[in-house]
Amino acid sequence: MIKSLDRKIILTGISHGKCKKKREAVRMRKIEKWISDEELESIYSSSYWNNVEEEKKKGWWIADGNFKKCLELLKQSRLLEAYKKSEKFLLSFPAKSIIVVDLAAGIGWTTALLSKLPGVMEVRAVEISKHRLESLFEHSIKMLSGEGNKIFRYLGSFYDLKFENNSVDVIYMSQAFHHAAQPLKLLSECDRVLKANGIIILIGEQYFGIKTIFKKILSNLFRKGKLTINFYKMFPPDPILGDHYYRCRDYYSMFGTMGYSVKREYVGNEKVIYVAGKTGR
Ligand SMILES: C[S@@+](CC[C@H](N)C(=O)[O-])C[C@H]1O[C@@H](n2cnc3c(N)ncnc32)[C@H](O)[C@@H]1O
Numbered sequence: 001m002i003k004s005l006d007r008k009i010i011l012t013g014i015s016h017g018k019c020k021k022k023r024e025a026v027r028m029r030k031i032e033k034w035i036s037d038e039e040l041e042s043i044y045s046s047s048y049w050n051n052v053e054e055e056k057k058k059g060w061w062i063a064d065g066n067f068k069k070c071l072e073l074l075k076q077s078r079l080l081e082a083y084k085k086s087e088k089f090l091l092s093f094p095a096k097s098i099i100v101v102d103l104a105a106g107i108g109w110t111t112a113l114l115s116k117l118p119g120v121m122e123v124r125a126v127e128i129s130k131h132r133l134e135s136l137f138e139h140s141i142k143m144l145s146g147e148g149n150k151i152f153r154y155l156g157s158f159y160d161l162k163f164e165n166n167s168v169d170v171i172y173m174s175q176a177f178h179h180a181a182q183p184l185k186l187l188s189e190c191d192r193v194l195k196a197n198g199i200i201i202l203i204g205e206q207y208f209g210i211k212t213i214f215k216k217i218l219s220n221l222f223r224k225g226k227l228t229i230n231f232y233k234m235f236p237p238d239p240i241l242g243d244h245y246y247r248c249r250d251y252y253s254m255f256g257t258m259g260y261s262v263k264r265e266y267v268g269n270e271k272v273i274y275v276a277g278k279t280g281r
Pocket residue numbers: 043044045049103104105106107108109110126127128129132156157158159173174175176179204242
């Protein structure tokens with residue numbers, strides 16, 4: 001439970017890449033560390049997400065203050081569009097002072113955008129990637145003009161949230177849910193911290209249309225000489241990045257197991273949004 005939540009705001013200066021010009025300071029709270037370095041190392045896929053050299057190759061690397069490539073990436077991948085579509089569920093949320101938990105928040109671009117919503121009082125970002133949380137996060141807040149005073153950062157795993165039972169209104173996951181090797185364990189932890197009328201929003205989850213599945217069957221047949229129609233054999237988990245692949249019916253079934261009602265919205269680019277509600281259980 002959060003006993004010693006550090007609510008003191010610190011001012012953090014950010015250097016402006018090569019030209020060494022000082023950017024405006026971003027007001028951020030200190031990161032709360034839920035786990036030790038040893039525990040962090042033992043978490044599934046953590047070595048990949050804590051590999052700074054690997055991260056520097058990605059469009060998410062904005063430590064140099066080059067926001068253009070990241071903004072382009074958000075646009076091209078249609079993640080920004082997915083986020084925008086998901087906003088209506090937060091804007092119509094009945095509570096006035098919403099507490100959102102952004103799980104596996106990455107560099108914090110969703111955290112930044114969520115913090116700007118008028119009804120949102122707090123956004124709590126949970127991550128296992130140290131440099132994303134410690135360094136890239138501040139740049140995201142700057143890039144998207146987030147409200148640093150509403151943001152809390154936690155270094156820890158989404159399976160073990162140090163929040164009180166029934167204390168959170170919304171759990172947000174962008175390209176995150178499919179990184180859980182134990183999705184039901186994750187949902188059960190979300191359920192524990194969610195209030196009775198809480199919702200879980202997933203964006204950036206993959207949609208497997210008939211065309212994609214058919215293409216995969218053909219490529220397996222002609223390249224590997226194997227005829228496979230088993231979905232999980234066609235799309236096995238990525239052991240390094242920790243990606244897992246689910247069909248729509250799997251999402252419905254997992255949420256159904258928890259007693260949640262589910263809505264789905266197609267975004268395009270084979271990506272979907274799922275919104276699951278605890279109400280009515
Ligand atoms: C594809 S990235 C998505 C990041 C961000 N939400 C976004 O949309 O850009 C997946 C993230 O999941 C994080 N992650 C993986 N396993 C985790 C765990 N057990 N607990 C918390 N974060 C985790 C990784 O560090 C990584 O930042």
